[in-house]
Amino acid sequence: MTETPALRGVLSPVVTPFTADLSPDIPRWIEHCRWLLSQDCGLAIFGTNSEANSLSAGEREEMLERLVAGGLPPERMMPGTGCCALTDSVRLTRHAVGLGCAGALMLPPFYYKGVSDEGLFRNFAEVIERVGDARLRIYLYHIPPVAQVPISLALIERLLKAYPTAVAGVKDSSGDWSNTRAMLDAFPGFGVFAGNELILLDTLRGGGVGCISATANVNPGPIHQLYEGWQGPEAERMQGEVNELRRFVQGFPMIPALKEIVAHYRHDPAWTPLRPPLVGLAAEERSALLAGLAERGFAMPGLDAARGAA
Amino acid sequence: MTETPALRGVLSPVVTPFTADLSPDIPRWIEHCRWLLSQDCGLAIFGTNSEANSLSAGEREEMLERLVAGGLPPERMMPGTGCCALTDSVRLTRHAVGLGCAGALMLPPFYYKGVSDEGLFRNFAEVIERVGDARLRIYLYHIPPVAQVPISLALIERLLKAYPTAVAGVKDSSGDWSNTRAMLDAFPGFGVFAGNELILLDTLRGGGVGCISATANVNPGPIHQLYEGWQGPEAERMQGEVNELRRFVQGFPMIPALKEIVAHYRHDPAWTPLRPPLVGLAAEERSALLAGLAERGFAMPGLDAARGAA
Numbered sequence: 001m002t003e004t005p006a007l008r009g010v011l012s013p014v015v016t017p018f019t020a021d022l023s024p025d026i027p028r029w030i031e032h033c034r035w036l037l038s039q040d041c042g043l044a045i046f047g048t049n050s051e052a053n054s055l056s057a058g059e060r061e062e063m064l065e066r067l068v069a070g071g072l073p074p075e076r077m078m079p080g081t082g083c084c085a086l087t088d089s090v091r092l093t094r095h096a097v098g099l100g101c102a103g104a105l106m107l108p109p110f111y112y113k114g115v116s117d118e119g120l121f122r123n124f125a126e127v128i129e130r131v132g133d134a135r136l137r138i139y140l141y142h143i144p145p146v147a148q149v150p151i152s153l154a155l156i157e158r159l160l161k162a163y164p165t166a167v168a169g170v171k172d173s174s175g176d177w178s179n180t181r182a183m184l185d186a187f188p189g190f191g192v193f194a195g196n197e198l199i200l201l202d203t204l205r206g207g208g209v210g211c212i213s214a215t216a217n218v219n220p221g222p223i224h225q226l227y228e229g230w231q232g233p234e235a236e237r238m239q240g241e242v243n244e245l246r247r248f249v250q251g252f253p254m255i256p257a258l259k260e261i262v263a264h265y266r267h268d269p270a271w272t273p274l275r276p277p278l279v280g281l282a283a284e285e286r287s288a289l290l291a292g293l294a295e296r297g298f299a300m301p302g303l304d305a306a307r308g309a310a
Numbered sequence: 311m312t313e314t315p316a317l318r319g320v321l322s323p324v325v326t327p328f329t330a331d332l333s334p335d336i337p338r339w340i341e342h343c344r345w346l347l348s349q350d351c352g353l354a355i356f357g358t359n360s361e362a363n364s365l366s367a368g369e370r371e372e373m374l375e376r377l378v379a380g381g382l383p384p385e386r387m388m389p390g391t392g393c394c395a396l397t398d399s400v401r402l403t404r405h406a407v408g409l410g411c412a413g414a415l416m417l418p419p420f421y422y423k424g425v426s427d428e429g430l431f432r433n434f435a436e437v438i439e440r441v442g443d444a445r446l447r448i449y450l451y452h453i454p455p456v457a458q459v460p461i462s463l464a465l466i467e468r469l470l471k472a473y474p475t476a477v478a479g480v481k482d483s484s485g486d487w488s489n490t491r492a493m494l495d496a497f498p499g500f501g502v503f504a505g506n507e508l509i510l511l512d513t514l515r516g517g518g519v520g521c522i523s524a525t526a527n528v529n530p531g532p533i534h535q536l537y538e539g540w541q542g543p544e545a546e547r548m549q550g551e552v553n554e555l556r557r558f559v560q561g562f563p564m565i566p567a568l569k570e571i572v573a574h575y576r577h578d579p580a581w582t583p584l585r586p587p588l589v590g591l592a593a594e595e596r597s598a599l600l601a602g603l604a605e606r607g608f609a610m611p612g613l614d615a616a617r618g619a620a
Contacts, residue, residue, distance in 0.1 A: 087369060279428050
């Protein structure tokens with residue numbers, strides 16, 4: 001049996017640039033992925049903040065193939081593969097495993113509401129059985145504010161009992177520390193990722209493995225430093241600093257704000273298009289966002305250098 | 311320009327049978343569609359009660375092609391084509407129009423919550439523009455209890471102004487008569503379908519065009535008689551009768567209940583499988599459902615005859 005190294009650390013749900021006709025802009029996307037890796041940030045491509053649910057299964061497959069063909073390491077990738085349709089989830093999960101991705105981040109099927117844990121168990125069990133690959137590592141994606149369909153502790157317990165190797169961890173985007181705490185306490189050794197960096201220190205102290213955070217798209221370095229230094233004397237200060245930036249950015253609609261930041265610090269306005277139903281920031285929002293970042297001395301290292309040279 | 315006759319009357323979100331390995335059971339599905347047509351019921355295939363959101367785009371395409379190839383009339387079809395991903399919505403809508411379907415029932419993109427009417431407008435506008443076919447007739451699907459993303463009156467007004475021909479109507483599954491009433495009042499001549507038969511008479515009196523109802527899968531004849539006789543002396547009695555049955559059936563989880571009813575009255579247990587995350591009725595629920603129908607003298611004409619002959 002092939003042993004897949006467990007994912008740890010800071011990952012970013014990589015934002016997806018679109019061309020003017022709203023096709024995925026794959027070269028720009030790969031360039032951003034390379035920069036994230038240079039900042040010690042793993043690639044949780046096809047997450048909520050990637051607008052992955054606005055992409056077809058075929059688009060996601062083509063993007064992932066191009067990313068791996070571009071030489072980026074699949075052992076640093078955790079693509080989102082959970083869809084409403086069982087057949088789509090199986091297809092994308094099989095594809096990701098086949099390309100050597102270290103993990104797959106799986107939303108529950110999210111159209112039908114009020115579904116039972118039994119039904120959700122069967123969904124994940126069918127995916128695991130149909131993919132049928134010993135390398136598969138699923139990370140359950142708990143994001144009730146968006147998906148509306150939760151991943152309960154009871155469901156995790158049942159899945160872990162049935163598939164102790166394939167069910168490798170969870171991303172908790174509930175925004176509720178008491179829930180993350182309960183996951184950490186209930187399942188020692190399980191790969192619990194915080195859904196953002198605000199609780200990274202608490203998560204690591206509780207035995208978790210890292211965070212998968214939207215703002216890691218733009219602030220990966222300091223979040224990684226916190227991850228590395230969590231047991232050191234500067235941990236609380238570093239947590240405070242990443243939190244201050246996070247709280248400022250999350251005062252804006254997150255996905256358009258991230259794209260505006262990337263566009264600005266790359267000097268590349270082609271980064272801003274979004275697929276409907278998302279829309280861009282209003283001009284005043286954009287100004288306030290960029291002014292606030294400038295006041296904070298915010299930087300995206302490597303991109304700033306290019307900017308200075310321009 | 312080809313003129314598409316406007317859809318009217320009673321339509322059923324056709325339940326989708328699955329084989330033991332959870333593939334769409336296309337022959338059984340076509341047989342049920344034929345029976346519905348024999349009961350004067352149109353085919354709103356790929357609706358919520360069709361488990362359409364548990365089917366991939368490719369599965370939906372194959373099913374629709376087989377249905378049309380089977381000789382069933384596309385002018386009686388309103389397939390669901392609204393997906394989370396713009397590219398999937400365009401693909402399925404183009405496919406349905408190409409096969410001559412009279413309408414397309416479009417969910418809003420439903421993953422991201424709290425999106426703006428501007429973003430939803432752009433979604434529908436992109437689909438209409440990209441399909442670019444004068445035959446296209448979109449029916450907007452308002453089902454906030456499930457999709458969580460509503461179709462507001464302001465959005466309808468804006469879409470109608472921009473695309474007065476392509477935007478042909480709405481299905482209101484809010485379960486809120488005051489909302490249906492507001493749609494009828496605001497947009498005279500617009501194709502407003504009630505989301506179930508409980509308010510069919512009120513909807514027709516208010517200028518609406520019919521209903522698209524889960525329970526039309528099993529009780530299409532009486533609902534059609536109400537539609538035909540809405541101005542006659544028996545209308546209130548007929549409304550009361552269909553309501554009594556509807557209220558009984560909706561006391562059970564709807565999709566598994568419909569499949570149990572079809573299975574029972576067809577003497578065909580192969581009708582019951584569901585795709586996860588949905589699960590079947592518990593044994594007690596099933597017994598209570600079938601006993602209640604027997605007490606009411608419930609029948610599925612044409613299928614009962616086959617049963618009596620068996």
